[in-house]
Amino acid sequence: MTKKYWECRDVEIPEETRLIINEYLLSLKLANKAENTIVTYRKVLERFYSTNPLPIELLTSANILLWLINFSKDKKERTVDIYVSAFSSFFNFCLAEDYVNHMVIKKRWRPRISKSLPKFLNEQEFARVKMAAEKLSLRDRSLILFLFSSGCRRSEVSNLTIQDVNISRRTAEVKGKGKKIRHVHFSEECALILSEYLSIRSGDKNEALFLNRFGTPLQTGGIYNITTKLGKMAGLTHLLNPHSCRHTFATNMLAKGADVKFIADELGHTNLNTTRVYARIPTEDMILAYQNKMG
Known part of the structure; x- marks a missing residue:
């Protein structure tokens, strides 16, 4: 990504509109919103306004809804939800800054998406993955163990x-x-x-925790490749990615009786409801307890 990932440079968008979009995107950056979120919202607005030359103050709910209906025809519900979220955030900003005098996005436009349970490894799968990981290099093995025991996101690990x-x-x-x-x-x-892995490194404390073969920080794509390769080595029937490791950490902690607040703090969740979704997962210990009670 470019250094100024929050800037819209699409010349197909009228300059006045582009200035407002950039003011909005900068406000997201100053609010410390995640880079991926800002980039996603920028691309949504660029896609919409590159085909809608009307000034922001002249856009109506009907204009936006018609565009969304056409856009949604071959799209997944989650994709549509992201677009509605981006529009809602942008027009709330425009309303607050007096670029529009009323809200043009309606809450009812958001598709109803059922919350899927996080994908995690069961006890047998986890054991197979750990056994397979013993064949990996020191770097890859320490990386896998760190992902499973810390619950960190791959971007967080890459930046350590x-x-x-x-x-x-x-x-x-x-x-x-x-x-x-x-x-x-x-x-x-x-x-x-x-x-053991760090003992064979240069000792420079400013270096990335995990390096690639070129001696530069291991990027998120490299971390993803290591987990998927390990999943295949362990004979898993589904994809093993860094987020699966994160979900496995959370479910294991919950099964061991860890407090939801503690798990939320470890995962970096600001909303406890995000963490509580793991309580809906019937872990091995929960199933065993049920069987012992009910037969």
């Missing part, structure tokens, strides 16, 4: 430096969404392998 990690205390200082800092924990096994 050696000085962010305290091996003896088994903690790491992570910069999460909105550049919020939190402290996460990782397992003793992870600490041992990670220590």
Whole structure:
């Protein structure tokens, strides 16, 4: 992504409209919204306004709804929901800044999406993955153990430096969404392998925690490739990605009796309802407890 990822440069959009869009996108950046969110919203607005030359103040609900209906024909509900969210956020900004005098986006336009349960590894799958991981290099094995025992997002892991990690205390200082800092924990096994991996490194504390073969920080795509390769090695019938590791961490912690607030803090969730979705998952321990009680 470019350094100024929050800027719209689409010359097909009228300059006056483009200036308002950029003012809005800059407000998201100043509010520490995630880079991916800002880029997504920018692309949504660029796609819409590159085909709708009407000034912002002249757009009506009917104009936008007609465009959404045509756009939605071959799109998934979640994609449509993202577009409605982007429009709603943008026009709320325009309303607050007096660029429009009434809200043109309607809440009823949002598709009703059933919340799917997070995909995680069951006990047998987790055991197979850990056994397969023993065949990996020190870097890859320590990375996998860190993902499973910290619950971090792959972008958070990619941004870690050696000085962010305290091996003896088994903690790491992570910069999460909105550049919020939190402290996460990782397992003793992870600490041992990670220590062994760092022992063959240069010792420069400013280096990325995980390096690629060129000696530069391991990017999110590289982390994704390592997890998917491991999933195949373990014979999983479904994809193993970094988010599966994160979900497995959460469900394992819940099954062990960890408090939802603690899990939320580890995952970097600001809304406890985001974490409570894991309570809907029938883990191995929960199923066993039910069978012992009910037969």
